[in-house]
Amino acid sequence: GQNIDQPTEMTATEGAIVQINCTYQTSGFNGLFWYQQHAGEAPTFLSYNVLDGLEEKGRFSSFLSRSKGYSYLLLKELQMKDSASYLCAALTGANNLFFGTGTRLTVIP
């Protein structure tokens, strides 16, 4: 089976940096996605990592270690609008996409 773990909730202060971790175990692996989901809305794509290392995209960066089955999403210069759920998702060897339970991030002033 597939197993994807991430913390349930996190709180961080506006302007700060927060790191959301994700560990995964899947049948084969073709990459790791991060999605953002605001309450009542559909998930929207943030990043995709297939090779080890850090991918930077503006205030958001994502890291992958395939050997450790580990990824993190780094959010810098937090803004109030970043309050949302952040979903880690692994693409299996069969190109099926499985999600973790999501990390609900609350940004406080």
Next chain:
Amino acid sequence: GAGVSQSPRYKVAKRGQDVALRCDPISGHVSLFWYQQALGQGPEFLTYFQNEAQLDKSGLPSDRFFAERPEGSVSTLKIQRTQQEDSAVYLCASSLPPPNTEAFFGQGTRLTVV
């Protein structure tokens, strides 16, 4: 169309009623996924199609759930004899073949069984 379209957006069903949820993927997207999302939870995988072939249906919670994609485009998720525990948002996503594997989501269908 420009994005993944799901209908209806909201559905209220009486317990025991059958429902059909529709997903129109982005044109040309080969892969199509159905997820069930309960309040405050992540999307739970239900089933996965590549073109018209249903490659994985291991996430369907019971034999009351059935999905099809007969022509490799539009997909329908059918739930028979709905139960209260079926109340959730049902999300559909589609993607191109690898390596362009970003999945695009529809707005979902919120099903409430009363």
